[in-house]
Amino acid sequence: MSKQTAVKEMVLCALFVALTVVLSQIAIPVQPVPVNLATLSVMLAGGVLGAKNGAVSQAVYVLMGAIGLPVFSSFSGGIGIVAGPTGGYIIGYIAAAWLIGLLASRCGGKVWQLALIMAAGEALCYLLGTAWFMFSTGTGLLESLLLCVVPFLLGDAAKIAVASLLVPALNRALGLRKKVGAA
Template sequence: MTHSSSHLRIMMQCALLAALTSVCSQIAIPTPWGVPVNLALFSVYMAGTMLGPVGGFVSQLVFVALAAVGLPVLAGFAGGPAAIFGVTGGYIVGFVLAALVVGFLAAHGRRTVPFLCLYMVAGCAACYLLGTLWYSVLSGNGFLASLAVCVLPYLPCDVCKILLAAVLTRALDRRLSVMKK
């Protein structure tokens, strides 16, 4: 594979994972408090584990940039600067950090389901920390009150997304290693 075709492949993979995040953002369950439960973090975990820290970071940076310029890639087909810089925008920006964390850990650690789950928990925690701090500052709520509203209700679904992403990553690892032979 030539150097330029390798770069093209990486760019295509980043674009595909940004697109997957866009699609997963639309698979959402509305909540009474206005922030839906969706599958976006599932695709963020996949970006990190499958593309590594740089590719995962870039794919989610592309996703955030698309949302920032107004493309309707966020849950409920939202987009634009108001969505990114609003009270819940820190969670969206946190996708970039989460993909970086998951990608780094997955690239340098064991790729078993339990370890992948731990890496994804670390990525989720990074996203939630950034998002909750952002929400707390912009909303004027205390950190613990923000945590109670913005994180705790989502944890059961996050466990499911993490397990699914870890199992899928392992299946893809096995499949891709067979294809490389």
């Protein structure tokens, strides 16, 4: 990899960290999980940066918040947020970006394929987040799903639609690989 390519990758990762920070603040503060646009950035990071760099961008975001920078929803931060009941969803950003990047690199970049891939990434984030929520609160599966997943399905479907349309356009605009998110 050339030095120019490495610098471009670092800059793009940093841009997606910043995008996640900004979109995390566009929120409706409901309990126990705030509604925000962060997962839109997660989907875009995976689809544009690929598995490795998409995951790296989200890992940097999580680490920034864990050390106390106010990057999470409502300008919160600290290890208590990551270790708290909703921390599994935040950790799930890393896994979701990785999965989306991995699968997107193997598809032809059609919008419907990207939508399915992003739904899979969102499902992985739901799985990790809900499992941690259940573990940390002692709440049962049905109640956890009703609190932490069901209220978000419609909004997340809209984010999936937007992201699956934006990824091919962003890849073209940024002059990235023909196959979306190729490693």
